[in-house]
Amino acid sequence: MTEPSDSIVETTTSRAESTVTPRGPDPEFVQLFTRSQRSLYLFILSQVPNPVDAEEILQETNLVIWRKMDRFQPGTSFSAWSNQIAVLEVLKFRERRQRDRLRFSDEFIERVAQEAQANMDRQEERQRALIQCLGKLKKDDRELVEMRYAPGENGLSLAERLGRPVNSVYQSLGRIRRALIDCVNRRLAAEAGQ
Amino acid sequence: MNHDPTNKPSRPTGELNDLLEALCEDRITVEQTQRLEQIVLSDRNALRHYLDYIALHGTLLWDTAKGGDRVAEPASARVSTVPLAEPVHLPPSGARPSRRRSMTITGAATVAAVIACAVTLGLRNPLRDDVSSIASRPENGAGVDANDPDRVRDANQFLTGTTRNEKNAGDAAALDGASSKTGFAKSNQARSAGLGSEKPGSGRPVLPPVGDDPAVAVIPVPEIRGARPTAPETATRPEAAGTVWTVSFVNQQIVAGWEGSEIEPSPRADDTEWLRRVHLDLIGRIPSPATVEQFLKDRNPQKRAEMVDRLLDDPLYVRHWTTMWTNLLIGRTADRDEIRTGLQKFLRESFARNHPWKDVVAELVSAEGTPEQNGATGFLLAHLNNEATPATAITSRVFLGVQIQCTQCHAHPFNDRTQNQFWEFNSFFQQTARVDRPAVDPKSGKATSQVALVNRDVGGPIFFETRGGVMRAAYPRYSGEQVDPGPAVNRRKELSRLMIDHSQDQVARAMVNRTWAHFLGAGFTRSVEDMGPHSAPTHPAVLERLTEDFVQSGYDLKQLIRWVCATDAYQRTSRFNPTNGDDDPAIGNPPLFSRVYVKSMSAEQLYDSLLVATRADDTARAARTDLDRQRHDWIQQFVVNLGTDENDEALTFDGTIPQALLMMNSDLVSTAVSREKGTYLDKVLREEGPESEKIRRLCVAALSRQPTPKEMTALRRLLRERTTRAAKAQTREVALAEGLQDVFWAFLNSNEFVLVH
Numbered sequence: 001m002t003e004p005s006d007s008i009v010e011t012t013t014s015r016a017e018s019t020v021t022p023r024g025p026d027p028e029f030v031q032l033f034t035r036s037q038r039s040l041y042l043f044i045l046s047q048v049p050n051p052v053d054a055e056e057i058l059q060e061t062n063l064v065i066w067r068k069m070d071r072f073q074p075g076t077s078f079s080a081w082s083n084q085i086a087v088l089e090v091l092k093f094r095e096r097r098q099r100d101r102l103r104f105s106d107e108f109i110e111r112v113a114q115e116a117q118a119n120m121d122r123q124e125e126r127q128r129a130l131i132q133c134l135g136k137l138k139k140d141d142r143e144l145v146e147m148r149y150a151p152g153e154n155g156l157s158l159a160e161r162l163g164r165p166v167n168s169v170y171q172s173l174g175r176i177r178r179a180l181i182d183c184v185n186r187r188l189a190a191e192a193g194q
Numbered sequence: 195m196n197h198d199p200t201n202k203p204s205r206p207t208g209e210l211n212d213l214l215e216a217l218c219e220d221r222i223t224v225e226q227t228q229r230l231e232q233i234v235l236s237d238r239n240a241l242r243h244y245l246d247y248i249a250l251h252g253t254l255l256w257d258t259a260k261g262g263d264r265v266a267e268p269a270s271a272r273v274s275t276v277p278l279a280e281p282v283h284l285p286p287s288g289a290r291p292s293r294r295r296s297m298t299i300t301g302a303a304t305v306a307a308v309i310a311c312a313v314t315l316g317l318r319n320p321l322r323d324d325v326s327s328i329a330s331r332p333e334n335g336a337g338v339d340a341n342d343p344d345r346v347r348d349a350n351q352f353l354t355g356t357t358r359n360e361k362n363a364g365d366a367a368a369l370d371g372a373s374s375k376t377g378f379a380k381s382n383q384a385r386s387a388g389l390g391s392e393k394p395g396s397g398r399p400v401l402p403p404v405g406d407d408p409a410v411a412v413i414p415v416p417e418i419r420g421a422r423p424t425a426p427e428t429a430t431r432p433e434a435a436g437t438v439w440t441v442s443f444v445n446q447q448i449v450a451g452w453e454g455s456e457i458e459p460s461p462r463a464d465d466t467e468w469l470r471r472v473h474l475d476l477i478g479r480i481p482s483p484a485t486v487e488q489f490l491k492d493r494n495p496q497k498r499a500e501m502v503d504r505l506l507d508d509p510l511y512v513r514h515w516t517t518m519w520t521n522l523l524i525g526r527t528a529d530r531d532e533i534r535t536g537l538q539k540f541l542r543e544s545f546a547r548n549h550p551w552k553d554v555v556a557e558l559v560s561a562e563g564t565p566e567q568n569g570a571t572g573f574l575l576a577h578l579n580n581e582a583t584p585a586t587a588i589t590s591r592v593f594l595g596v597q598i599q600c601t602q603c604h605a606h607p608f609n610d611r612t613q614n615q616f617w618e619f620n621s622f623f624q625q626t627a628r629v630d631r632p633a634v635d636p637k638s639g640k641a642t643s644q645v646a647l648v649n650r651d652v653g654g655p656i657f658f659e660t661r662g663g664v665m666r667a668a669y670p671r672y673s674g675e676q677v678d679p680g681p682a683v684n685r686r687k688e689l690s691r692l693m694i695d696h697s698q699d700q701v702a703r704a705m706v707n708r709t710w711a712h713f714l715g716a717g718f719t720r721s722v723e724d725m726g727p728h729s730a731p732t733h734p735a736v737l738e739r740l741t742e743d744f745v746q747s748g749y750d751l752k753q754l755i756r757w758v759c760a761t762d763a764y765q766r767t768s769r770f771n772p773t774n775g776d777d778d779p780a781i782g783n784p785p786l787f788s789r790v791y792v793k794s795m796s797a798e799q800l801y802d803s804l805l806v807a808t809r810a811d812d813t814a815r816a817a818r819t820d821l822d823r824q825r826h827d828w829i830q831q832f833v834v835n836l837g838t839d840e841n842d843e844a845l846t847f848d849g850t851i852p853q854a855l856l857m858m859n860s861d862l863v864s865t866a867v868s869r870e871k872g873t874y875l876d877k878v879l880r881e882e883g884p885e886s887e888k889i890r891r892l893c894v895a896a897l898s899r900q901p902t903p904k905e906m907t908a909l910r911r912l913l914r915e916r917t918t919r920a921a922k923a924q925t926r927e928v929a930l931a932e933g934l935q936d937v938f939w940a941f942l943n944s945n946e947f948v949l950v951h
Contacts, residue, residue, distance in 0.1 A: 041252060042249050054252075104227065104231060107231075111241065126246070126249060128496060128499065151258065174211070191495045
């Protein structure tokens with residue numbers, strides 16, 4: 001309660017020229033930034049499906065976003081701007097991991113990025129539909145999914161933990177994910193029809 | 195295989211789904227990757243499906259990481275009660291992460307990336323056993339005996355620090371041996387008690403500190419990858435962290451509560467009912483007619499959630515919650531103006547900047563100085579009379595949800611709170627005094643006095659008399675922890691620390707309960723200010739889950755509000771249906787939340803709503819301070835100070851309908867419903883349009899909804915009767931105006947207006 005506040009009065013290099021006493025980042029920018037985090041993550045994940053890699057790229061992207069804060073034009077689309085930065089970071093990441101066997105092709109990445117950008121506005125409504133759909137899962141299914149998505153877990157570790165054959169766990173997870181995505185699609189179709 | 199690149203709807207093939215599954219579970223082969231590419235690139239629908247699938251997977255990953263995680267507490271997350279030397283940089287809606295974690299932050303490279311990296315670091319924290327997303331299980335509501343004392347969080351625990359700790363630690367150890375069907379016990383902390391174990395009745399045990407319990411195996415988690423060297427803290431968390439899980443859990447639990455009964459929930463409230471309610475709940479007044487019209491036209495399926503966000507950012511939210519909490523803390527009359535003003539200033543800032551609730555409470559409990567220096571002192575300054583017994587009682591009641599004033603004189607009839615506990619709590623205020631210092635009024639130059647809250651260096655026990663006339667000594671003691679009674683120890687600072695750290699999150703729990711009750715019309719206990727073993731919560735799993743998540747969010751009040759407002763329960767109408775007539779706390783039944791419960795308007799809400807209804811033209815607003823002052827003065831006529839030991843006051847406006855109507859026959863209303871220039875009524879009368887349109891507009895202004903066809907017919911008939919009696923055209927106009935005035939009056943005088951439904 002009485003710690004000195006950590007001033008973000010930083011040494012932001014891009015502000016070095018400014019004659020104004022360094023202050024914190026523009027609160028609006030911060031707000032835009034924090035609100036965009038999830039969709040940035042999803043955008044990156046669609047191109048680099050490994051969650052840990054996607055996080056790493058997200059962090060790199062965030063670094064650049066903050067460095068280039070001043071280049072953002074208020075009033076324009078924050079997600080379009082930050083997605084562009086993410087695209088570059090994805091490319092840099094792929095360069096570093098050239099020898100990764102399970103890579104997607106450049107063509108795939110480009111196409112996916114394009115389509116993902118176009119799809120940005122559907123995200124929120126899908127998320128809201130997901131809340132409803134999660135509520136509809138059977139208790140056991142819901143528990144399974146919740147366990148699966150705990151940080152650091154995946155189907156394999158889950159199977160070990162539960163003492164179940166791993167293929168059976170994969171089957172269950174697949175069934176549940178398909179059910180969720182169907183449910184979300186149906187919901188949105190129903191809403192659109194209203 | 196559909197090679198058509200256009201948008202002809204085609205279902206995703208089993209093959210595509212299999213490939214996607216393999217991708218999500220990181221077991222995809224090189225060949226499969228190529229195949230996946232081929233399919234996705236050849237068919238637009240497959241591409242979309244791919245994106246949707248990844249988005250689903252990613253959302254689940256993200257939200258679990260957010261919701262189940264604890265991030266280092268930002269150093270700047272403190273309550274600013276005095277003007278800061280530096281500006282506070284974080285936006286008001288920045289949620290502050292809670293517990294301090296011993297994360298190693300190596301280096302402090304690009305400082306400009308402070309916020310960014312701190313946020314992303316939050317994605318993975320290997321130091322933490324993430325159990326909250328797993329551990330809070332949807333328990334089978336129907337099968338649980340809500341009255342089982344073990345299930346109930348003993349709110350009293352922290353006052354007495356009794357043996358519940360030992361008992362529950364025993365449960366935790368026992369769980370390790372129990373083979374649950376998920377085989378989970380070994381790797382879970384004691385939190386998951388009751389799930390799949392043989393003991394459905396065991397409530398959530400108190401957590402032993404992480405690492406102490408040998409039964410707990412640390413979940414194997416990869417090291418933080420991508421944990422870049424960063425400068426620390428000042429993190430702002432992404433909004434809606436964990437919302438997906440939290441809200442759906444609550445929804446599911448409430449549904450489970452109806453199992454076994456015949457109850458069907460009431461349907462979703464229609465837009466006007468919901469809009470009016472959320473305005474009153476969040477900003478303390480009804481929506482303006484323009485807002486109503488716009489909301490009705492809006493086709494966006496997310497409009498309710500967006501409205502909540504919008505209202506949370508509205509300055510009126512700050513005003514409303516400041517008013518509520520000022521009244522809660524010091525009532526509507528304060529002996530000195532500066533006490534009230536100071537406290538309001540403090541609260542206004544706390545709500546505007548969305549300071550962590552625990553910081554707000556800590557400040558209110560431990561503040562020192564004059565109200566000008568630190569507005570939070572206003573709270574205790576108002577209650578230090580009678581040896582600080584009101585301060586003791588109100589602190590406990592309001593922040594902890596625990597009634598202890600009864601034990602001032604005798605042991606509590608229903609639970610084991612003893613007289614000692616009251617005085618032990620009271621002794622924390624023993625060093626505190628209210629002093630009047632001589633001062634000079636800067637404006638008039640006259641000698642006056644300034645009130646201040648000071649701490650004296652005194653120590654030792656306080657003495658109290660039992661009913662049998664025996665003198666006893668009470669030392670400062672909280673939740674079983676004895677505090678050094680010496681004069682050098684600042685007792686209130688200790689108390690504020692103990693309340694947060696040592697009360698099993700009771701501060702959070704009480705706030706969750708209170709907030710839920712604010713929106714839904716009933717809390718999880720019969721009274722939100724009397725929690726304890728004698729008052730078992732109706733939905734313990736929901737209460738615990740929300741409490742946990744609230745704590746993890748850093749006691750982010752706006753986030754809590756968003757969760758509550760996003761639940762299914764809050765979307766429902768307040769009307770009964772044929773099956774849920776018994777779901778009515780007003781008649782003493784425990785709430786099932788199959789509908790929203792009707793609430794009375796507070797005096798302030800009524801005043802503000804009348805202003806909106808009758809002067810719907812917002813641009814003609816007087817300065818805020820004038821409005822506040824006028825409203826305050828108007829309400830004073832109804833306040834009666836009862837002069838009790840607890841500094842109680844009564845508002846002769848008790849929220850009942852006859853009362854409200856009585857108030858409405860005051861000058862305020864008659865002026866407003868007059869046809870004077872500047873009133874809404876005047877505006878509607880003068881503008882062109884058919885009479886049915888005028889009726890409609892008055893209805894929207896007063897009741898925030900369209901009139902029903904039946905109402906419209908009846909009202910038009912009424913108007914016709916009035917006007918046909920008038921002979922000449924001129925008198926007909928007057929008759930119409932008078933008729934519409936009566937219509938407006940009738941709307942404002944209805945039950946529907948004065949209630950929040």
